[in-house]
Amino acid sequence: MQRSYISEVTAGKQNKIAGFVENIRNKRTMAFLVIRDITGKLQVTVEKEKYPEVAAIVDQLTLQSVVTVTGEVVENEYVKMGGKELLAEKMEIQSVAEALPIGPESAPDLRMDYRWIDLRAEKNQLLFQVQTAFVAAMREFLVNKNFIEIHSPKICGAASESGADVFGLDYFDRKAFLVQSPQFYKQMAMTSGFDRIFEVGPVFRAEKSHTNKHTTEFTGFDLEFSYIDNMYDVMKMEEELLTYALAKVKEQYGEKIKETFGLEVIVPTTPFPVIKLADLYKELEARYGFTVPEEEKGDLTTEAERLCKQFAMEVYGHEFLFITDYAAEKRAFYHMRNAEGVPQGYDLIWRGCEITTGAQREHRYEVLKAQAEEKGLKKDVEFYLEFFRYGAPAHGGFGLGVDRLTMLLLGLTIKEAMFIFRGPDRVTP
């Protein structure tokens, strides 16, 4: 007999289900189990005299053991869980669980040691179903717009973008490095005439930060496309992408997210609001008396970033906010600059957290080379500069962090939002 999902069992018929034992009440003549699979929970009722073999198996079970159970499913108004129960006629043990080393009250770090058990919580399973739908919708949006998916190398002979914060690697008889982001390779694809590309893959950052939103390894969602006129083309692509994906997520999981995480999935309106960084600081001062020293005004401070949540909602009734016109010394050398030297890039803030840096890129070899040198970058970017010598279209793009998006969508910390977290002190499980 084919196994059924618990959400799909048919009352009045024989069903075979399989899952983890969530609860056991083993009485004298009857036993009641709660079995959980990815779709839900079901009460399994055992008449011990009638089915002594099943009763003998129940005696061996511990919480979180895994079983297969076959029997008739009947309606029963006294059963709290969905008003149904399965009357077990046959039971097989797949695995008997030892006593669990963690519970819901365990310290976060211990829960992380046993992440696979922690992930059994319904909310954690929903989390990854939602993330799957979110990312699938983003890919679908891009594939429909003729984006090609690339898989760029994660091992590189040069230390890439800045030379700092890069993990070194023993590569046979030489040293190599873990690529910090697919930035250089997605731009390479533009010089190959690939026109539009995206990549979903791991991104490595050897940063010793201990915050609620940083990690040494995360999943990047990066894209790049050619023949743009300016950074506004890039911003438009991004707002359309996010709007499309959030609409899909809301449609599929909006209700469940509200029930489980207490958060509304809001499909944003387009265009997203845009503000220049200097204007934002003026507004934050005028509205909230928020000030920063003059020398910090070229970049967005962490506190200003947080305030953007309230500001964007109050002024624009929006969860998203594009911020443009950062100081050139605070931006990557490959951002194109206008005649006044202002980088043609932006940050996108969602719910008070930066989710993207995007930009039109500098595709003119001589200008790019000069901008790299100005930042003191030489040897490590040489291979990258080469890409622009033999013909390169105007292009731009941006990168999103899949884990960070999930974190913000569901109101979590980054550690909670990741399948398995990696930080300076954490390389297991």
Added chain:
Amino acid sequence: MQRSYISEVTAGKQNKIAGFVENIRNKRTMAFLVIRDITGKLQVTVEKEKYPEVAAIVDQLTLQSVVTVTGEVVENEYVKMGGKELLAEKMEIQSVAEALPIGPESAPDLRMDYRWIDLRAEKNQLLFQVQTAFVAAMREFLVNKNFIEIHSPKICGAASESGADVFGLDYFDRKAFLVQSPQFYKQMAMTSGFDRIFEVGPVFRAEKSHTNKHTTEFTGFDLEFSYIDNMYDVMKMEEELLTYALAKVKEQYGEKIKETFGLEVIVPTTPFPVIKLADLYKELEARYGFTVPEEEKGDLTTEAERLCKQFAMEVYGHEFLFITDYAAEKRAFYHMRNAEGVPQGYDLIWRGCEITTGAQREHRYEVLKAQAEEKGLKKDVEFYLEFFRYGAPAHGGFGLGVDRLTMLLLGLTIKEAMFIFRGPDRVTP
């Protein structure tokens, strides 16, 4: 004006196109350019006296420069390429190319140094369009079957599967390793009750092999699912997945693949043929006089693997062949074994090349631990064995290499099929 793809220009109207300059014929009164974008090529004709500014720009152009051109598109039966030309009224240079360092006749290694230029070839662009469609179809198949997408860590504190062939990493003040495959983590997801998962991501192998199908970094397509009865459930999932994806690829790109690579995309029939390894060796001997020493018969030799192409086609009229019943000492410790000690796993051969190892996994902690010890594995797999102590469903799965699939589909070597190849001697660009 919005830029049009070259394949979508409208005759009798103004169009704006952008692309690489593929050819230049600069005559006294006229100039003829061929412009190429991701969708095709178009002749651009310049009447030099009428448009002196355009003529001046043409004088600056080199091959593979990138331009934007605006003008009316007209039908012209004398134009070989599609019978259309664009009469340029306006032209802008995006980038002037230096003289190219490689041509189609350059040595493979030099072409790889300048991979981004090599990727401009139409066949290379098609390659990645096909791969995008192939992988998108596989993901679609799985998401429709309730598979959750995971992104498992690539950095790990333990050296994973075998301890050999693993890249070491400087991780702050300690040593860490690059994960060889998501195997352990996809099984972990099973013990988390995720039921069905897949992952597409980089896989790292510190192997010093120099063959036409090996590489130190490739893109793995891995999946795992629970509550299976035996390995045949896994094989069935794989044949359905590949059949679905190949049908989609054929529909979308079958004609183009035939034109460009001279290969037919064959949508396989299901079920795929299955043979036991010992029976295969008997057949290969009887049919082709092929023999191997007795001590090598527990595994598939490279030459036997190649012969499977002819054998599968002759006997089953099929491009695919499942091979089962390998010797336990040749298979990973985590493959489940039957009462006779035969691993419940398989290899799948396509066009004479192994594309998958799949299996039902051993989910019983004590048995798994014993099998690991039998292979001499201890410390490095300790963290993995823990996953199975607190409840674990029966499960199985397999892994495919995206690059190898593409290679076989289009009749290429692995170096040709990869966006950027990585080997023991190659970590650039």
